[in-house]
Amino acid sequence: MEARVPIPIAFEREAESDILFQRARVRLTISFAARAISLLLVMLWPACSGAQQIEAVFETSFARIHSYSQHKELVKATGESLEFARQSLGNPAGFPPRKIEVYLYESEQQMAEGLMAILDYPRKDAEAVAKAGFSPFTGNTLHINSRAEKWGRLFWHVVVHEYAHGMAEERYGPVLPHSARWVYEGLGEFEANRTLRRKFEAFEEAYATSRFKVVFKALLFFKLFQFKNILAQDDWFANIANSRERWDIQYAQAYTAVDYLITNYGFDNFAALLTEVKNGRSVEEAMQKIFGLSPLRFELRYYAFMLLRGLFGFYVHYTLALAALGFLLSLTVLLLVKRRRSL
Numbered sequence: 001m002e003a004r005v006p007i008p009i010a011f012e013r014e015a016e017s018d019i020l021f022q023r024a025r026v027r028l029t030i031s032f033a034a035r036a037i038s039l040l041l042v043m044l045w046p047a048c049s050g051a052q053q054i055e056a057v058f059e060t061s062f063a064r065i066h067s068y069s070q071h072k073e074l075v076k077a078t079g080e081s082l083e084f085a086r087q088s089l090g091n092p093a094g095f096p097p098r099k100i101e102v103y104l105y106e107s108e109q110q111m112a113e114g115l116m117a118i119l120d121y122p123r124k125d126a127e128a129v130a131k132a133g134f135s136p137f138t139g140n141t142l143h144i145n146s147r148a149e150k151w152g153r154l155f156w157h158v159v160v161h162e163y164a165h166g167m168a169e170e171r172y173g174p175v176l177p178h179s180a181r182w183v184y185e186g187l188g189e190f191e192a193n194r195t196l197r198r199k200f201e202a203f204e205e206a207y208a209t210s211r212f213k214v215v216f217k218a219l220l221f222f223k224l225f226q227f228k229n230i231l232a233q234d235d236w237f238a239n240i241a242n243s244r245e246r247w248d249i250q251y252a253q254a255y256t257a258v259d260y261l262i263t264n265y266g267f268d269n270f271a272a273l274l275t276e277v278k279n280g281r282s283v284e285e286a287m288q289k290i291f292g293l294s295p296l297r298f299e300l301r302y303y304a305f306m307l308l309r310g311l312f313g314f315y316v317h318y319t320l321a322l323a324a325l326g327f328l329l330s331l332t333v334l335l336l337v338k339r340r341r342s343l
């Protein structure tokens with residue numbers, strides 16, 4: 001029999017709190033009204049904009065999938081991965097309250113229009129998110145571009161990542177995505193990787209390794225971000241919009257940094273950091289308070305950790321080859337100097 005997965009993270013820690021539950025109920029009532037309006041807009045939107053009509057609606061026990069396309073495999077993968085995410089990540093404080101509404105779009109442009117109509121995104125943000133291919137989990141909806149059909153197992157990873165976002169936001173509020181973006185994204189990546197190791201162990205292992213390698217190479221070429229520059233949502237979206245490389249590096253950096261913090265300081269302390277941020281402290285202040293780390297100290301430790309991991313974990317053959325080369329060169333120089341002196 002499969003071992004029951006412990007409900008991870010931050011999400012279960014305060015799940016019994018009545019106050020939180022009450023607050024969640026108030027939010028749910030508000031979100032219900034917002035959803036009713038959204039659905040009305042969805043019905044009106046294609047008629048108004050001339051956009052492609054929804055072709056089909058699929059129901060699973062947990063999600064309602066509105067498909068603008070006939071990508072059957074994608075619909076199936078969406079339903080299955082959401083079920084898996086729900087079972088694995090739990091359902092604290094009544095979240096999500098009812099069926100998740102998923103929208104599968106045919107193109108980036110169609111997705112951007114959907115995000116503006118349904119979630120009221122400004123055009124700039126809608127286009128950045130549509131380019132990424134997945135919306136964050138917002139207002140009980142998830143928006144996906146159908147080119148994600150080609151992603152294979154990564155598709156599952158991204159669904160769990162987004163689901164974890166939804167839960168993190170439910171518990172810690174909108175301040176995380178808006179002002180603590182790398183922490184928020186790193187947590188989504190961490191949870192997706194940790195959870196899906198149960199299902200696709202080799203894939204997730206390889207995925208995590210690839211993320212560490214991206215960071216190691218960025219570190220060698222001085223391309224890593226200062227963490228303060230990837231805290232704001234606007235900066236994060238701008239990187240996605242402007243450069244494929246910056247986009248990739250910021251996600252890899254966020255994931256490895258959260259992995260570093262949780263591995264070295266424990267999950268409870270990481271959850272305490274999130275609570276501090278929820279209560280109004282900046283990430284820097286919260287890190288100082290919980291981990292006793294100034295921004296500079298955190299950055300230096302993280303760089304040193306990544307450097308050692310790259311040199312002696314992933315690229316140990318190169319490191320040994322370089323060391324051997326260095327040794328031979330020093331020896332040659334030494335011998336030449338000795339010979340010249342004896343002449």
Ligand SMILES: [Zn+2]
Pocket residue numbers: 136161162165185188
């Ligand atoms: Zn994300």
